[in-house]
Amino acid sequence: MRVTISIPLALLLFGCVKHAEVGTTTPDGQTVTTSDGKPVAHDDSPALPTDPDLVTGELANGLRYYIRKHGKPEKRVYLWLAVNAGSVLEDDDQKGLAHFVEHMAFNGTKRFEKNTLIDFLEKAGMDFGADLNAFTSFDETVYQLKVPTDDPKLVAKGLDILEDWSSALSFDAKEVDKERGVVIEEWRLGRGAGQRIFDKQWPVYLEGSKYADRKPIGEKEILEKAPVATLQRFYKDWYRPDLMAVVVVGDVDPAAMKKEIESRFGKLTNPSKERPRPAVAVPLLDKTRAAVITDPEANFTTVTLAFKGKLTPYDTEKDYRAHLVDDLFHGMLRARLDEIRQRADAPFVFAFSNTSSMGRAVDTFNLTAGAKAGHVEDALQTLVVEVERVKQHGFLASEFERERARTLRRLERNVTEKDTVDGRSYAFETVFHFLENEAMPSRTKQYELAKAMVPGITLAEVNERAAYWTAQKDRVLMASGAARDKMPTDKELLAVADAVVGKKVAAYEDRATGELMKTKPTPGTITKTETIAEIGVTVWTLGNGAKVVVKPTDFKKDEVLFEAMSPGGTSLVSNKQYDSATNAAAIVSRSGLGELDNVTIRNLLAGKVVNVNPFIGELEEGMRGNASPQDLETLLQLVHLTATAPRKDPDAFTSWKASTAEFVKNRDLNPMQVFFEQFTAFRWNNHPRHMPTTLESLDRVDHDAALEIYKSRFADLGDFTFLFTGNVDPATLEPLVKTYLASLPTKKRKERWKDVGARHPSGVKKFEIDKGVDPKSFVMLEYHGATRWTPDAEDDIEILADVLDIRLREVLREDMSGVYGAFSNGRINRRPKPEYSYNIGFGCAPENAGKLQQAVFDIVASLKKDGIGEDYLEKIREKRRRTLETSLRENRFWSAQLSEHFRYGTDPRKINELEKSIARVTSENAQKAAKKYLDDRSHFEGLLMPEGQGTGGAKPGKAAVAGDKAVTTKPAATPAKADKPAATPAKADKPAG
Template structure:
């Protein structure tokens, strides 16, 4: 399907170009895609698409997953996915990744794969302007289909990598899932075939076991190749036929059983706890047999469900805005489950000791909807939103990225989900949407909200175990709500103008055109500068943002909490509309507007279509000039925030994140973690005053617009809404708060958690020579180091899953850099792996990186840049960064020279300059029980 977040439907019949679609007939696959099946059963889908140009995306889809594993193969479907990158006929050992990196394809970010219960999918995006790379890409897909070598030595090396991947997933959620999963999945095969597998089997399985899985299931009748991109379809089809026709299915072919989760009709109750759980959560899950969306009738059911979900979500949003909200989060929806099932799921996360109140409030809204239904105005708004999204998708059909098409065809092959194309889908929706009635919505509730096949699940902190309700108590709560005398929902709609006071108009007083960059800079009568960059990257997308110096840096530590949280003011609405009314007002409009107040600046970011641009600008004007203050919603936000902090310290990742921030910020109050005491310092009146102060003077503000607009057409709107923003010409500047990472050599261990896993961060910090060339050199240093960390820590030592290097620079208030290394591992391996990582750092300082890794970086960076330059997001970020730093907009013209200047000698100097170890911080998260660790890692916090 074209729009994955929309479920399309058809009521009755639809006329399409003279044809009539019957409601019960399967919809035909989009004719723009070439499809076929070889005699051996291998399927292919090919589509020409030039978004982006000179690129193609290959996906190899396999109807193979962990569900097919025998008892002694648990985890080997996923293990097999890994082994496809560790040696094939034409790319022995790690040569495949090495070759692709040289071609500019990034491991993990571009080349990747995943394994689930029922499928394994490999992805490979490639450039098409080099025939050799394209041909080798097809060869790689052929090798992935059935030419993995599965060498025993490579299998043994990969064991450690996968065990480390498994280690990363350990924690409260995984431990609780192990408890409730079997019953929730009705003791089905899915409950005992978790894709990551079991540690015992991963450590000890024989190579013959994985080879047996491979021979049985990696076969052409269960595989499809999807190719979408800037390619010749006829030529690609012939190549696929020649490359894949000789694949053969096993002689003793096993039946590919389609497993499902059986519906027993029984109701079940489970309560599980964990010491690291941060809140109490209750779920009511009512399971149903799923239907695949293949016909017009299926589409009608799906769209009706989606409209129901939208309307119910809006009601829960209103409930959460009460002064004393009944829950931290609450909601309900019809959604996909797994194993051939859908579900209606209601969930609630609550403050400590308020589970009864929270669950009753969630069930009460469900009961209200079930008893009285929805209103006509609610349904109209849901339809407007749905229609608007479809119209937007239709307008962008010539700019649809190849990945979007790939996802459609994946669903078509793996799940049998219809993919008729956006033109057909739009016409179906256009005809069907008006015919969906309130009675149809009522049928959704009658169908899904039942008293059988229901699971009630409670997850809570261990310390609350004794006070949790049993099944009888929960059922009693639900029955009490169902017996209440409820009133129907009242849909209150505001019909006033958005703005309390409509602006007149200012004017453009200066206009300068940069023909080279196709950028027009306007100066408005109130002093605002507007930078306009028209593009054709999207057919109907306009992005804009603004900034002005100041931010929270201008306020004292005593006022900091109010200043830092002044950004909640827009959540109260704007102009004549509170938040609930504003949400309704914006129905059917493609608009997003978000003011912000950062540490050194304040501004706004927004996105719109051409049709909705004036409303978007009007809303931005309202947020900046007519903010609202809402005591009730403020109390709601504070109460929920306090409750969310009650058990936050249970989570090791939160503790580590807060510790890292505090240490790097020298324990400045603006860098330490959130606390209830800090929330209590937030004063609504003060936050409101600060918000208004931050946007009281637009004369120092710069707006940037990027997208599908015409300069002359947009100017009157800018004069009406931006040129009239208030201007006092104060000429404010952000304050240097003097917050810097500590100097010298620092090592700290943070002890939290029970799982045997460690998280490591190594950081180098200091002053930076802020030039485009130096930034590019540092980026290259980071990338070449990451390549080596991947090769050594993962491939050679099998000690980590995803090691990473990162680098950031800032010009203001002082030019600084942060350079770091991060990975997770077994606690007993921390010292060894840190030593290996630092050894690679030292090699950079003594020898510089290998030329081959620099070549990989240059290829990857150039390929990424080619596509980035044709996106609105990249230009928005680039222009904003240049403008805020006071750097020339034409600096991107120096890219080639800066890239060419990178060589082993230059990066050696950069490493010596910035990785000297003069300011070095080692931070490690370790489990609380660390008695088995070497003495060197048991340092006190």
Template sequence: MKILKPLALAFLLPFGTEVASAYVPTGITPEAKIILATDSLKLDAKLPFDNEVKTGKLANGFQYYIRKNTEPEKRVTMYLAVKVGSILETEKELGLAHFLEHMNFNGLKHFPKNDLVDYLQRVGVRFGSDLNAYTGFDETVYQLPIPSDDPEILKNGLQVMRDWAQDALLTTEEIDKERGVIMEEMRGGRGAMQRMRDQYFKVMLNGSRYADRLPIGTEEVVMKFDPEVIRNFHAQWYRPDLQSLIVVGDIDPVQMENEIKRLFSDMRVPKTPQPRTKYKVDLLEKNQFVAVTDPEMTYTIGQIMIKHPEEKIVTVGDYRRDLLKDVFNSMINSRLSELSQSANPPYIQGGVDISGFLGGLDNLGAFFVSKPGAFEEGFKAVVRELDRFQKFGFTETEFKRAVSQIAKNNETSYIERDKRKSDSYVNTYLAHFLEENPALSNEDRYQITKQLLPTLTLKEVEAVGKEFYVDKNRDVIILAPEGEKDKLPNEATVNTWFADIDKEELQAYDDKVSDLPMLAKEPVKGSIKSESANATIETKDLVLSNGVKVVLKPTKFKNDQILISAYSPGGTSLYSDADYMSANFAGNLVNGSGIGQLNTIELQKYLTGKQVNISPYISERWEGIYGSTDKESLKTAFEMIYGYFTAPRIEDDIFQGTISKQKDMLANRHNDPNFVYSNEMQRALYGDNIRRVPYNVEELGQVNQARALEIYKDRFADASDFTFVITGSFTEDEIKPYLENYLAALPSTGRKEEAKDLKILEPKKAVENITRKGKEAKAMVRLSIYGDYDYSEKENVAVDALETILSNKLIERLREEESGVYGTGARFNYSKFPTGRFSFMIGFGTSMDKYQSLINSAIDEINKLKKDGPSQVDLDKFVIEEKRQLEVQLKENNFWSSRLVSAGQNQTDPTYVTRYLKDVESVTPAAVKAVANKYLNTDNVFKFILLPDAAEQKAEAAAAAKK
């Protein structure tokens, strides 16, 4: 569940559909007539509603949005939105809106008990990643993406939505079973941030009702409420006038509308429905301050929130004003980003944003992550940049770059409009229903934005920023480690800082932009030496004159997206432990610096308005390049690739700033129980091996700037063993000139290299390791098994089936039967090189009194699979899930890029993807049972357990005894 709804508001507009009969389809609204037949827009005209959506309202008040969209094909996404969240709860109902969300997965009229999850898994819908829901302050939303090519599945999917809307069974038995699950979700969220939130929320939310209505609720209510209370809550609030169904996908809208009217028209409306109060966060017309510390907090965060009445986006003028805010956000954050890349950055991270908040408010929010002991420096740096803007404004060059980036994003979205995913449409209509946000068509959004952007002026952007950056309704919130408490300012000190900065003689910002080209000289063109086609997967393999290999996979999955990945064997494995830290940081340091003649700041400004991102990397066994571009920026992308090979740099400021930030981030990490737990786990497995355990400040000091650049240059000195995989919307004729001009021009020495086998293996004999750290009375468990692996296509499929089946069984046993966990699952990772190895893991969080019994239950589920194998029904769930996932993945550039790179690195047949489903469909229960017995030795399970500090555990036990 989501504790807070997204705070950034999209473009919104009231629903505004007048009801003349049982339902009213909405075609082109009268407002749509304004659209863009002329060169100028009427700023007071209402924004038009998306005319490609079929909308309506039934006589009982139930609303719907239906849109046909074939991305992805044979799929439909359905959302049921209910304008009911925790804000409506009474004191005796705290947490029941969220509890009710859970109960809608635990017994419906047509899907009693756990039949819903079981049925959907049998048709290929994954629980958690596909089938899900969330509860917020003001709404509860259920999501169901399902196949649309099977009429029976589509029919049942709609029935699920209808049952969710009003037909939860809410049996006492299932309610009592779910109490433990909710408690584990609540327990999992406990920690430093939750404890601090409880202290600062009342300030941040101005003492409003929202501060006392967190969706998770309270333990007292969750564990003790009378089932009749939640039944009454359901009857009172789950009603058609507060609900909407959103359906987007590869469906027939007319047929879908008829089915919705058939299923939802009979929904009951209470005779005397309780008014749905819309709660607000009132402005207090004063400034507030709160500083909160916690012993488990690992860094200090400063936040300045300046609250304002919400500005709804209803008219074209409202939309234009929102664009002005976007431009302001872009410009101020570019300055703060530049500041963070200095040799001695004043903060670890910082940002400013004008956006929506909560309860009828917007806000200008500024935040920064402080360096240890340097809160004043970070605070003043952020405020100083806001004051600098206030006194001097922005430059015309900054303004033009920000507008060009928004224009580019607008063009990119428009180009891809027929490839837009159904989920993004669903979220637009969800915001329209819940928040009265506008829902523009692709055409309207593009045209309105395109026409409005040239009308924006720098003075208007500055005026908007100054309207929001004021000294009223301002909150200063500080969250810090307990150890920093004595160093934190009080409210009077912070007010003095504001005044001091106001008196400073600030200088106007100097926008330094280079006129130099990225590369000092053009590459010497090479040639394509050989070509061969792979008709099975429609790829082409090329060898260039310098030995570089290229795999081309032209696609039509996107209209203008090109992915580029390159790899070469070697990586950090070729360097000694003494050089490891320099080698490990080399790729990131070069990536953070400039290229050729442009330093990092100049490069960032040069790339503004371009849809391109290219990055080098060095991992343990590989070095390479990854990134993406559109056709317009292809030349820039290949210039960057050539530059990263031939003109890399590690700038002094970037090196010093990176190391400084890393040291600052290490300072308080041992406050965090999860870090201590992970650190002890890694050390139990790998001793003090610097390549496997978290590095400390002393080891960080081993990073040498000159050596890091030397190692980087060594890794990219010879392109002859590099393979480039290029996937996406290009033709061979379009891409080949870039291959010849840039890739074939890369340096080549013809050296032969392989990554080194470091022989870093886990102990053969398992250990049990208990870490004691933390205040909260909860336990974290990780069970692991390691060993040699026989890597092959069929073995991999059987192991993948084992992972899915065991994960499902663990959910059924540990969550649904024993009510002991909120989430759990099994993970089986395997590798081919340097030698075949696997790692298996089960993880979960629970209460201290249950962790041992749940460990036993988890191991028991493994042993059941080893003894009996899976049922055919459980195996069929895996088969249909893989089939349904592959249907979508085969039409994704990212999938093909990843598969082609993986095939090259693992030296496997890239055409296997076309035979994969045959192996999936032929896997048997016996094969899964065999790999379970082969790899899952339950007599040699590593057990890693996190418990609270001994003193905290003793205090908890004493408190429990008193109860």
């Protein structure tokens, strides 16, 4: 349950990014200690108080508990168990077993034999992965459970599960051996160029520390052979109350929950001869290390410069202020790096800086860039030059004001949304409060402190951070990329970094700001108002013909979602213009609006929460965005300008094209990328509009043509529908709509999308790609065919997906131990030609691909023949009921539903009838759907095998993959967006406040 991570991502996740608005700690009055029990030194600064909404305590056995009453999502509670033990505590014969133990928590406990724990939760309407999960990291293991609270028995069962996890795992030998295969498949899933590079870089970063040799996924040989007793030893040594915390966040009574925890967990005991829980060090070395790593399958180039220093505490108001200073420093440095990224001659496609903790031992200042291939030295030099620029000249007052505005607004939003944010955020904060012994002041307290402190923070203090960090002696330089690309040596990399230090650089020059909209447009009119009272929606028809749909909600206090759509899209341009058309919106987004480039617009919007992105899809064009209610006018100004004032910027176009090419040129090295791109081409019969982006197709993008196509698509706003969902007052919105939307141009065109003739091949088609050096395969099945869309048909294909999700997990993962996860999804496309597609996919060992695929066919055949048992149907009905229960209180759900109804002209009142579809979950409908949508006579079978291990199956011709100029593709097919199974990060992100 973890994902493979790259070094830049590891630096973000290993210890989390340091944010002033995020912290964790012991309660007021408690002695703050390190993990080895030593008191933390304090100065005279007041301690940061623990959030008063958090009920905390410690049982006699040392177990801590944290309870927060919180109403989002409604009628739900998060029940988490945090264990202060991860892979770094493994003995030499246990590498990977901390994670293996975590897996065994779902495969038999005192109260829940084998997989009955998952079975119980599914019957309660919960979803394995979304509502039941866990992760193992270097220092901790965290179990995550979410259950409904409207049934006290379910909450009690949830606490039963936590109690069993803490002390009563079964470790049945047969179940251990079955799960062994699943853990190895998770190991296999993570293999690839990124993991191989990480495996070589990580020991360099962590030289001299045990962390370097304790990656959570472990070693395959140990996973394959470790005796049950060795797993049990880790569990007995480290799963004990003095290293645990129970975290409860949700719609519960804290006093009653406190009694439950005391009763259940108070009886746990610590071992009579317990092993000391060590604080694992990361030594600060007085030297610089460099490592340039290449890999034949690496499809991207990165370079990182990291400085390691002492861990910054987070216990007092003085500490909080120091974190604010660091946040301001990084915010301004990142803004400068982003400005460089947008230049035509930029040496990187992204760059960032941050301070993160490494384990619980040190902080690191990281400068990371996604370098253009062959430009590693240039990218590194640019990173170092920008830090030198700050050291020599500092930041400007104008930059400082913008960043202060951003910081305060971010913290203000945290307060505004404190009651409506998902409780999962609070659960994460609380877990790391326990694990890392940091403070956890309330969001209100953080904002109050920031408002008082930020005005007093000087530029000199912020500028000093550059000098402080670059003075650290422990320095690490890393670069990675494709073996076929030009890469520097370790010495050359060091020389580049050293050559810049102390070299005189020019001062930064800020951009003139200007105004977003100098003159407001002449307001138009609203000619008709309709009210759909049943769903609380207002519809305005504007004088220019456009429609505006408004759905006010109180689900989130600081969120308004926006969408606009109009029929047409790229279907209305010729094949010759297609490449320019499909990229037009991205080019415009990169170029700015009116007289303002992107950097200037970003500066103007400092301190505002607003976002608008145009799109031109196959069948429609439009925009999507969001805003805070207080920034509604800015949102509508951006919408107006996005439609009427696209900007031609040759440098921005050159920058966009170069950046896009960078993501394209080495994709042919990535086995999975090649497989899915060929699969996509295959399933669309190599139709020119469904081929992968290549360097050749990028060369066909004409800047002038793209701009003209964009202008044409947005020239007539009369057939647009605009939707606003969230905390929006129609009375406030109405005058803004008249000014900025009703004034948009119209040509009264009668447009409709066109069918461009893309079709799937008929019959059964098979293809195989043999690529990759790792022992991993991927199987992709897609069923397809013509159909007729109806609400019932859509329900039936979703019922089928719910059934197969469970059956694929039961058979492929639990019974056969052959996969970590399998995905299954289907949909009915209404346009341009009604058709269905259903996808099933999974990764596995090459030698198991055939039998696992046959197992899928057997599952399908059984469903067609016998239907599905009532026990499965009960789970699916309850899951649907519970999912709808929470979805109806989410803005994104309403926005998506309204969008669908207004797009297709159906009655949006049907949203209120969605619960009726639950009654359609029957064996008959599942069986009927299987027969209709899983037609043995019309499907694709795609297989990815490692090089040299192919089966001799049908091979496609040369694929139109990224680095190729020639486009001569034969069969290849597409996944409907392949959902990866929920996996565990090396360390979960702390939510940003």
